[in-house]
Amino acid sequence: QITLKESGPTLVxxxxxxxxxxxxxxxxxxxxxxxxxxxxxxxxxxPEFLAFIYWDDDKRYSPSLKSRLTITKDTSKNxxxxxxxxxxxxxxxxxxxxxxxxxxxxxxxxxxxxxGQGALVTVSS
Amino acid sequence: DIVMTQTPLSSPVALxxxxxxxxxxxxxxxxxxxxxxxxxxxxRPGQPPRLLIYKTSTRFSGVxxxxxxxxxxxxxxxxxxxxxxxxxxxxxxxxATTFPHTFGQGTxxxxx
Numbered sequence: 001q002i003t004l005k006e007s008g009p010t011l012v013x014x015x016x017x018x019x020x021x022x023x024x025x026x027x028x029x030x031x032x033x034x035x036x037x038x039x040x041x042x043x044x045x046x047p048e049f050l051a052f053i054y055w056d057d058d059k060r061y062s063p064s065l066k067s068r069l070t071i072t073k074d075t076s077k078n079x080x081x082x083x084x085x086x087x088x089x090x091x092x093x094x095x096x097x098x099x100x101x102x103x104x105x106x107x108x109x110x111x112x113x114x115x116g117q118g119a120l121v122t123v124s125s
Numbered sequence: 126d127i128v129m130t131q132t133p134l135s136s137p138v139a140l141x142x143x144x145x146x147x148x149x150x151x152x153x154x155x156x157x158x159x160x161x162x163x164x165x166x167x168x169r170p171g172q173p174p175r176l177l178i179y180k181t182s183t184r185f186s187g188v189x190x191x192x193x194x195x196x197x198x199x200x201x202x203x204x205x206x207x208x209x210x211x212x213x214x215x216x217x218x219x220x221a222t223t224f225p226h227t228f229g230q231g232t233x234x235x236x237x
Contacts, residue, residue: 049226060224101179109180110162110221115173
């Protein structure tokens with residue numbers, strides 16, 4: 001059973017750096033094809049892709065946020081960490097981590113099957 | 126970035142009736158591996174999105190067969206054959222063919 005859980009601060013001040021941790025179980029990021037992504041969703045709006053990391057440490061970022069984002073993984077702890085610098089009130093959102101789709105065939109496909117419950121982050125002074 | 130556009134944005138449907146949501150991308154989302162990575166997700170208030178359909182038409186594990194996906198190239202459709210009360214919420218299409226993955230604006234399904 002695949003589960004993911006986000007953790008981090010609920011409130012950050014403008015200009016501060018946000019660090020979010022995704023702790024997962026039920027899969028390994030050492031497995032070929034595996035991956036974990038981060039998606040955020042401002043209140044009442046559609047989700048927005050932020051970053052993704054593959055089993056082989058290949059990384060992808062949203063071009064509009066790339067200069068502010070860093071994604072890393074710790075396979076020994078089953079964790080993926082997202083760092084976002086220079087936070088602004090417009091970054092207020094629920095932040096989700098999600099697992100790359102694993103079909104019953106054993107193949108991984110692009111997209112997200114399992115999502116964490118989300119972490120609401122408010123940016124305010 | 127690839128832009129995903131959903132229609133309608135709101136859909137009142139009577140229980141037991143069919144529902145259909147369209148999603149259009151502003152460029153082809155056929156991947157070089159031949160797959161089209163278009164997903165459909167369902168979200169209830171206060172909950173994370175839940176995967177319904179991936180690769181345009183493959184139902185995810187545990188998803189009722191009243192949900193079906195179709196389409197190709199730039200035009201895609203999610204169909205619910207008979208709407209049930211638990212189907213209310215917001216539906217999103219998402220393309221995962223290229224990075225950044227991008228989402229439609231969402232379609233709110235409500236019971237008439």
